[in-house]
Amino acid sequence: MSGLTLIFGLFFYVSIAIFLVGFMAKVWKYGSTPAPLKIPQTPAPVSAPGVGVRYLQEVFVFKSLFRGNKVLWLGGYLFHLGLLFVLLKHLRFFIAPTSSILSTLVKFDVYSGFILVAALIFLLILRLAIDRHFYISLASDYALLLLLIGIGGTGLLSRFWENGHVRPSVPEVKNFVAGLVTFHPASVPEHKLFLIHFSLVMLLLIYFPFSKLMHAGGVFYSPTRNQIDNPREKRWVNPWAKQVTAAAAAPAAAPVAAAEEPSEG
C-alpha cells in the first residue's frame, strides 16, 4: 500500500465517521428536544397523512420557496435536482455489477452535472446581485457555494475531459471505492483531478454536520411544518409542563405579595 493510499484511505474513514456521527447527533438533538406547544403554521393539515402530503410538497417541489421567490426557487430546485441525479450516477462506483438502469442513466444523462454547476453559479450571482441577499450573506455562505462549485467542476472535468493523465477510469475508481467500503484498501487512483475532487467531497462531509447543510435533516423537525393542527380535538401535553407549574406556583405569589409591601418599592 502506497503512502498516498494510506492518507486518502484515512481521510475517507475519518470524514465519513465525522459526517455520520455528527449528522446523527444533530438529528438526535432535534428529535429529542421537546416542543412545549402546538405551533403549526396554519392553514395546516388536520391529520398525520395530511402532514405527510405537506412534507412531500416541501421536499419534492419546495412549495414554500416557490411561493416566496420564483427566481430563487428555480436556482435552488435545479441545484438539488442536479445533485440528486449526480449522486444516483455515483452509485456506479459502489454497486458491482452496475445495474442496467444505472448504466442507462449514465449513458443518457449528460446534463445533470452541468445543471448542478450552472445552478450553483446562478445562486452565487443572486447572492451578489440582489441587494437584500447580499446584505444577509455571510463568508461561510460564499465558501460553501464555492466548495460545491469546486466539487461539481472537478467532477465534470473528470467525466468529460478526455485525458487519461488527469482522470482515472471508472474501474480504477470503482476498485478504490470497493476497497474502502470492504475495509481492504486498494491503491488510490493517482490522478490530480480525482484527488482534488475526492478531497473536496471529504471536506464537505466533514463540514456538513456543523453547518447550515443540516437543513437536510432539520427540515423534518420543524414544528411549524410537522405538527398536526388538532389542538382542540387532541390535548397536546407539554413534556416539561409539570416542572414549570410546580416552579411557577411558588415564586408566582411571592413577587406580587412583595409589591404590595410599600417598603419593598
Add this chain to the structure above:
Amino acid sequence: MAEPPAEKTAVETVAESVINKNFKVPELIGEINVPRVEDGYRRKGVTSAIKPHMAKPAVQAKVGFPETLVDNWEEAAVKRLGELLEKYKSLQVYLDICVRCGSCTDKCQFFIGSNDPNNMPVARAELLRRVYKKYFTTEGKIFGKLAGAHRLDLNLLSDWYAYFHQCSQCRRCSVFCPYGIDTAEISMAAREIMDSIGIGQKYVNEILGKVHEIGNNLGMNPKALAATLESTEEDIEEEDGVPVKLPLDQEGADVLLVTPSADFFASPHIESLIGYAKVFHQAGISWTLSTAASEAGNFGMFIGSYTQLEKVAARVRNAIGELKPKRLVVGECGHAWRVAYSFWNTLIGPFDTLDPRYPAPQHIVEFTLDLVRRGAIKLDKSANDEFTVTFHDSCNVARGSRMGDRPGGQFTMPRELIKASCNKYVDMDPSTTMEKTFCCGGGGGLLTDEILEIRVAGAMPRMQALHAVMESDGVNFMALICAICKAQFTKVLPKYGIPMTVAGGVHQLVGRAIELGAKE
C-alpha cells in the same frame, strides 16, 4: 466594538431611543414596493434607535423578573439561551438550519415600511443566531465572524432591544420559508432572555402586572366593569328598544364569553361587544362574562414566557370552575384566539366539564355563523348598505389558528359571516390576505405610542392594499376580528389620511344587521 461614553450606564445605552422628527408617513399609491437595501445601507440602522420604553424596576418585580440589568448579564443571557435551547425544539432547529436563502427578505411589513435591513426576518433572526453560534456551535467557535458568530456585547444587546421589539410575531415570513422557520419563536426567545436579565418592555410587562392584579389588561376593577356593562345595556335599550343584557359572573350560564377587555369601553371595540350580546339575546342562549377572566388577551405569549402564558391562562380555568358554564367562547382578538385555540388545551385543559358537543374553546365567529346557518338568528343585510366592506385577516388568526373543521376555516368563516351581514363585500389584493396577510403593524406587544413610527411603517403594506380597494370599489369599512388591529388602525388610519371610522369589528356589522324581537 466601541465602548459607549463612560457616563452612560449599560441600561441607559440599551434603553436609549430617539424620536425621529423627520419621519414621513409613506405616501398611499395603492401598491406595495419593496425598498432597495442600498438606501438602507446609507441609512444603516435607520430604525435602530426606535425602542419601546423600558419597564421600571417595580413593574419587573411584579412579573417576577430581575428589576434591572443584572451585573453578569452577558453570562446570564447565554445561560438562559442554553436553557431555552433545551426546552424549545423550534428554537434549536431554527437557529441551526437557516441557509440564508433570502426568500423571507421582502416579506416583513416592518422592513417594507421602514427600509431598515435588520427588519428583514433573516437579518432579525441573525441577531440572536450570532450569539447562538458564538457560544453553542463548533462552526462559530472555529470560524467566528466568518460564520456570523458574535459575542453579546452592549451594541448587540441594544440592537436586540430595538429589533426584537420591531417584530410583531405575525409569522408571515414563516409562510415563505422552505423550512418553516418562525421568526416569532426567535423573537419570543430573545424577549424572554432580555426579561431574564432585567430588560423588560414597559407596555407589555405593565399589562401583565395588571392582569395578575386586577384580571384584565386595562386594569379595570370589578366595580368599573359592572358599571360600564350596565351603561352599555342602557345604551342598547335606548337605541333598539330591546332589553339586551350583558351578564357578569352569572353562575350556571350556558356560555362563558372571554373577550379582550378593550371590548368593554374602547371604540370601535365596544360595538362588537354589543354585537355579541345581541346574538346571545336573540338566540336565547344564556351567557356570562367573568370578572376574574375579564381578558382574553395573553401577553405572556409576546414575551415568550411559558410561566406567564400559563399564569394568565389559569384565570380562565378558574372562571370555568367558578361559573360552571357548558361552553367556552372567545371574543374578537387575534393573539388571544391563537393562545385559546392552540395553547389553552395544553395550558389549562382538558375541558372535561364542558359540553363535548361543542369545540372548546369556540370562536365567536364560529358561534354566530352556526346560528346564522341554522336560521336561529336572522340578519338584515340592508342595515349595512351604507358600507362597502373588506376584511383584514388578523395575523395570529390566519397563521396560528383555525375556525371550523377544515384548514382555512379561519379565512372562509369570517367572510361568510360578513357577507351574511352586508350586501357589498370585496377582498383586498390576494397577496395581502388569508395566510399571506400583513400584520396591522401593532401586534406582538408593539401597540405603544413611543414606537408609533414603527407602527405607522409596519402598517404601510395593509394601508396600500386598503387604499387600492377604497379607490377601485369605494370600500369604506374594514372589518376586523382583533382588538389590537382595531386599536392600531384607529390610531394609524388618520396618519394615512383615512378616516378612523373605516376600522370596525365583524360583530359590529352583525350587531347592526341582526333582527331583534320575537322569532317566527
